[in-house]
Amino acid sequence: MITKKEVKHIAKLARLGLKDKEIEKFQKELSSILGYIEKLKEVDISKVKTEIQPIGIDEAARKDTEKPKPKIENSKKLLELAPAVKNSYLKVKSIF
Amino acid sequence: MELTDLTIKKAHQGLVNGEFSALELCKAYLDRLKEKEKEISSYLTVVEDFALSQAKKIDDMILEGRDLPVLAGIPCAIKDAILVEGIRCTAASKILENYIAPYDATCVKKLKGEGAVILGKTNMDEFAMGSSTENSAFKITKNPHDLTRVPGGSSGGSASGISANECVFALGSDTGGSIRLPACFCGTVGLKPTYGAVSRYGLIAFASSLDQIGPMAKTVEDCKIVFDVISGKDEMDSTSVEPKLKVQSEKLKVNELRIGVPKEYFIEGMEKEVERVIKKVIKKYEELGAKIEEISLPHTEYALACYYIIALSEASANLARYDGIKYGYSVSDKPASLMDVYLQSREEGFGPEVRRRIILGTYALSAGYYEAYYLRAQKVRALLRKDFDEAFKKVDVILTPVSPTTAFKIGEKINDPLKMYLSDIFTVSVNLAGLPALAIPCGKTAPHHFAKEVRKQKRFNKEKIFSSGNKNLLQSGGGLPIGFQIIGRPFEENVILSLGEIFEKYGRAH
Structure with a gap:
């Protein structure tokens, strides 16, 4: 069973605000899902090398050549999507 | 036959033979959509003017006597996780409620290149996380076969849209069944292509080692037509590949x-x-x-647990980009610190299932648990893949x-x-x-x-x-x-x- 403290810690790592009553809800739900996932412990994985490579991908890297500069209009489009902008920079809260 | 009953092939023939114009076809679907949306709710966004202008272009092509690609003038719908330039793209999340796609996904670019007419964006589970489309932040989509039931998910709006004749075909995305389950529940056809067969550039990421875009349609033939258009290598997606095996x-x-x-x-x-x-x-x-032949895939019972560890871990990393700063929802009243901007924007922007999955994924990747969960799941995944490799030595396809x-x-x-x-x-x-x-x-x-x-x-x-x-x-x-x-x-x-x-x-x- 996950503790409330753990839920709070994980939520902070995930940068996810939680309400107090949600902590308890998540505690219960996560414990039940993790209980199900315990199943994986039954599998003998001692002989398996980790293999995460997708199928058939051999030459994913592009040629190391100069790419055309991105267009200014594209940057503008992206800036328009930002919640707060100042002089073409994204505006954030002071971090100190 | 009603215009809204047609398959791609039949609609194409009708256009070529001059039985109806692309504009008429488009209008028939828009009318149908207006009538059906009240009960089904397949769409999150309908782009009527855009659709009509696309159809008009196709009619001009016909007038000029040019050859018509098979998808030209065919009304279709796009899952709202896939970007269409200039059109709102929400992934059915409040956090992207006002996000206007700044570019076309590669598969959309290819559809547009063939002249397909985009009617709108379909409802889904938020960030494709769900099996019923009930996790949408905006609306509940109904199954056209029984309005008290779900259409399946996460590409529920694409499936219900096809089933209710609100489009000829649609694009969906499939991370753990999100094309196939709704296709099954709504009585339509859906193809989840091989990982890498279709470029995912412009697909809002859920779990990057699993996600794949695919076609959904009324018939297998239609799925094949759309797949042929959208598949292939794309330099914007390094996991995409040119299919080497072409079986006639x-x-x-x-x-x-x-x-x-x-x-x-x-x-x-x-x-x-x-x-x-x-x-x-x-x-x-x-x-x-x-x-x-009866075969065995011995690790099948572990697939779901394995899937959830991997999908949720990858999701927690992929969704870290929604920070209330670069784009998307940002908390409106001024919080005290940058940390609070993150915490509150994500708390208010993400729905319950997405939050649940981010927390689970973060937990599985956190210090001390990585080996027990993520690494173990990757190894079980290798065993599952081996099951299939073994099976495909004995049989050509598997039916379930x-x-x-x-x-x-x-x-x-x-x-x-x-x-x-x-x-x-x-x-x-x-x-x-x-x-x-x-x-x-x-x-x-x-x-x-x-x-x-x-x-x-x-x-x-x-x-x-x-x-x-x-x-x-x-x-x-x-x-x-x-x-x-x-x-x-x-x-x-x-x-x-x-x-x-x-x-x-x-x-x-x-």
């Missing part, structure tokens, strides 16, 4: 094929009707000359049900996450192994005691009763679509599509 469908002979039926996919708790109909499909293929049940009731599973996750039990293995799989409708549940009641009424209008939402009549769930799944070797989409076409041609009429 004309050469496919069903009597030379070996079809594997894995015993692990016929489990206790499966609906009797589903089992009955799937067994009939197997028998049909046998009659057509295919060799049926898409889901152990038919469409469930709205609200039935939404408060029990684990129960909802179990809906994907027959679809997740395919994503873990990166294989192509096709979902094909093959029948409907018999109306049981419902039939007795109805048989008394001589003038029985099936559609009317199913759409009336009369719960008493629908208790038995009669008339709900059932689908089967054909899984192929990597990049052998042509084989599974051809086998699907054979079923459509010879299997349905009995």
Whole structure:
């Protein structure tokens, strides 16, 4: 069973605000899902090398050549999507 | 025949022969959509003016006597996780409620290049996380076969849209069954291509080692047409590849094929009707000359647990980009610190299922748990893939049900996450192994005691009763679509599509 403290810690790592009553809800739900996932412990994985490579991908890297500069209009489009902008920079809260 | 009943091929012929114009076709769909949306809610955004202007261009092409690509003028819908330039793209999340796509996804660019007419963006589970489309932040989509039931998810709006004739075809995305399950629940066809067969540039990421875009349509042939257009290598997606194996469908002979039926996919708790109909499909293929072999995929029972660890871990990393700063929802009243901007924007912007998955994924990747969860799941994934490799030495394709049940009731599973996750039990293995799989409708549940009641009424209008939402009549769930799944070797989409076409041609009429 996950503790409330753990839920709070994980939520902070995930940068996810939680309400107090949600902590308890998540505690219960996560414990039940993790209980199900315990199943994986039954599998003998001692002989398996980790293999995460997708199928058939051999030459994913592009040629190391100069790419055309991105267009200014594209940057503008992206800036328009930002919640707060100042002089073409994204505006954030002071971090100190 | 109504214009809104047409397949791609038939609509194309109609346009070429001048039986109707692209504008007429487009208008017929927009009218149909206006009428049906009140009850079905397939779409999150409809772009009427854009659709009409696209259709107009196709009519100009016809007037000029130019050759018409097969998708030219064909009205389609795009899942709201896929970017269409200048059109709102939300992934059914509040956090992207006002996000306007700054560019076209590669698959959308390809569709536009062929002249397909985009009608709008379809509803889905938020960030494609769910099996019922109930996790959308905006609306609940209904199953056109029974309005009290879910269309499946996460590409629920694409499936219901096709099923209710609100578009000819649609694009969906499939991370653990999100194309196949809704296709099955709504009685349409859906293809989850091999990992890498279709570029994912412009798809809002959920779990990057599993996500794949694919076509959904009324027929296998239509899926094939769309797949041929959207597949291929794209330099904007380094995981995309040019298919090396091109199997000519004309050469496919069903009597030379070996079809594997894995015993692990016929489990206790499966609906009797589903089992009955799937067994009939197997028998049909046998009659057509295919060799049926029982096979075993021994690690199947671990697939779902494995899937959830990997999908949620990857999701927690992918969704870190929604920070309330670069784009998307940002908390409106000024918080004290940058940390609070993150915490509050994400708290208010993400819905409950997305938050649940981010927390679980973060937990699985956090210090001390990485090996026990993520690394172990990756190893189990390797074993699952090996199961398939072994099986494909003995058989050419694998046939299974898409889901152990038919469409469930709205609200039935939404408060029990684990129960909802179990809906994907027959679809997740395919994503873990990166294989192509096709979902094909093959029948409907018999109306049981419902039939007795109805048989008394001589003038029985099936559609009317199913759409009336009369719960008493629908208790038995009669008339709900059932689908089967054909899984192929990597990049052998042509084989599974051809086998699907054979079923459509010879299997349905009995």
